[in-house]
Amino acid sequence: MSREAYINAIVVAVLLAVPLWAWVADAPFIITLATRIAILALAGVGLNIALGLGGMVSLGHAVFFGIGGYAMGILASHAQDYSPLMEWPFLIEGTKSMPVIWLAALLMSGLAALLIGFLSLRTSGVYFIMITLAFGQMFFYFTVSWPAYGGEDGLPIYVRNSFPGLNTLDPIQFFLICFAVLGLALGFSAALARSPFGLALNATRQQATRVEAVGIAPFRIRLVGFVISGMITGLAGALFADLNRFVSPTMFSWQTSGEIMVFVILGGVARLFGPVVGAAIFITLEHLLGGVSDYWHIYLGALLLLVVLFARGGVIGLLSSWRKASV
Amino acid sequence: MSDPLLSVHGLSKRFGALQASNDITLDVRSGEIHALIGPNGAGKSTLIQQICGALRPDTGEVWFDGQNVTPLSVAERARMGLGRTFQISSLAMEDTVLQNAVLGALGGHGAPFRFFRPVLKDAALVARAEEALARVDMLKFADKRTADLSHGQRRQLEIAVALTLQPKLFVMDEPMAGLGASGTKDLTPILSALRHDAPILLVEHDMDAVFALADRISVLVYGKVIATGTVDEIRADAAVREAYLGEDA
């Protein structure tokens, strides 16, 4: 096993062991932290497909995170006040069932990614960064000004949605749901990277002219990669909304996009477990430093700056080459 | 196949004041190596780009395999069997040699939208890739990272990737570029053998290689084809000697 594989195994073990310990020790707050880590890592796993595999520097992934969140918020709010979502041309009722909500989140964020990707991927490089950021802002302002689902104030959901056979109100059970979804996404992501599509996407990032010259249209490859990436981040948004039982335009904000990107980078771009490590470090720091200083973002900024300037490959990159470098 | 595999009719392309292609007409027939030569800035790259689909001509048409391909994209032309190599190696440098070749096979096969099964477990694709690598004597480096290859090995891999498409026509943009005398000597028989797979439109600066390989030569000067003919005809052509060979000598 490579050093990176060891690190990955340790990360998974810790992410599972800590909340189980907290469950035994009756520390639900720790379980909630771990759940946050799992969900935000999932959002990062989504972005990592666009960013790491496809080289698409999207600063607008909050759009998909937010759409996933609002898919949950809208469906659940209609279910909780027993009003149909729409009656024409066909009836759609609200729901409190997680699997149905997830499906809606995947579908809607996929559609949004298709549209945004179709427009943004006509450009590349710095234009792409700016445009994805701008589309993110568009959704943000739209949700702020659209009053039907809470507008600026957001939308509370009183009871967490249900999952067949489980009690989602129990923190450890909800954590295990999120952990399982993260595991599935990681498995999918690993398979994707080795698949024919993964080979093509990865080659498109490195040398699009080559991909084109062997008969594969880079635009389509990138677009499909962007859609898959957006869908996974959208699923994370639905879970995040369920964790907080609240959705608000903040999920669409540019800071959210930036933070999802930070998870990916902090851990290590294009490394399978990069987002998991990144999210774990971010949330742990937020918890620890947030207790020490109100201004913990300064330390986060400084850390991020150091990682970018001096530790390319992120924390996993640093750890897996540490010994090699010193020996 | 009696009609030419590739034919270019009256192709013109202008960039501002520069007439990069001026009413170019030429063809490539089955089994031949047709070399395209000309001084720097003659418009060879612009012509190649238009043949491969990366640039749209202002006027004129490109016909390939009995079809007008002028409106088609690079990828569509590649899928029709147009295999090209680049003047500056364009390979996925982080990937292995085998992965680069498999990518070519994948493109030729036309099924890149498969998301689960590992591509390197696809026996048909891998076999095709390995066969192409063997043709240019690169199979022994299959697991090497492309970035770690020498310049000459990358040139060979370029050709192998084009081979994985099992193309009907090769378009090679200076395959000998930067190889030096011995590298050029090694590559010459490989290219010569390829004409039995598919004809080659060969852009090349190395005159010894061109004269050794080409069945026909077209000479491009200031965006215009000033002569087309066999090696002997071109050597004897007064206009060519004056416009081109004379400058070199």
Next chain:
Amino acid sequence: MSAILLIEQILNGLQFGVMLFLTAAGLTLVFGVMGLINLAHGSLYMVGAFAAAAVAAATGSFFLALVASLAAAAAAGAIVEVVVIRRLYNRDHLDQVLATFALILIFSEGTRWIFGSFPLFLNIPEALSGPVTLPGGIQYSLYRLVLIGIGLAVALGLFLLINKTRLGIQIRAGENDREMIAALGIDISRLYTIVFALGAALAGFAGALVGAIQSVQVGMGEPVLILAFVVIVIGGIGSIKGALVGSILVGLTDTLGGVLLPSFFKLFMDNAAATATGTALATMAIYILMALILVVKPTGLYGAST
């Protein structure tokens, strides 16, 4: 809608647009010359506003406040360029995005640390407050009118700077060919610091001028930054002319959209629904404009086509 209201809104849009131009100009220059995408440009806008508010509070002079905004933003820009930014020129865009995102965190929290979380207020100077009567009997804010004038004057100044001065020649050389500047014997790192500080000063100046009609608070820079990105995407990266045209287009679209769209929907909807739909759509108007321009011309109105 009355013609007077419409003219008033057009002026508002113009004012918004020229202030946006001050921010976008620096961003596009920095990208054009150094190839750097700088998310922290909005932070420099904020630094200018805070410096102005602090100096105005201490001295009571609006003029000194403006000088302070220019100086503080230019200094912050120069320091950041020397300490961090110049390490990023040869990095890929992803590294640039992350490092400048980190700078936003540091600037924002640092400012919150020094000035606290409450917004500061910067008052319009006595002499410029109040309305002025325009031809046709339109009452309009004198200060906003002055902002339009200042914005256009700065735009003119930038054109002259780029087209007529030695520095301008160097900047244009840098946009076209980096190796050429070295060949001309120009000190590149000094040129880069000057360009970055110039862009920062313009952003800080805009922050102070706009701060007087809005509030001065942490986080004020990022919405402007993102709008400036939209402007640059519309105008074409690296083009000052594109930044000016893009800014005014965005300013007018945003302001007029906010007024016209709700009235438009009132033609066939009831009042409340029309206001809601119109307002929601108006917030998206500039992004729709951006998308349309992208479809027609992916490199922006004045961008070099690739």
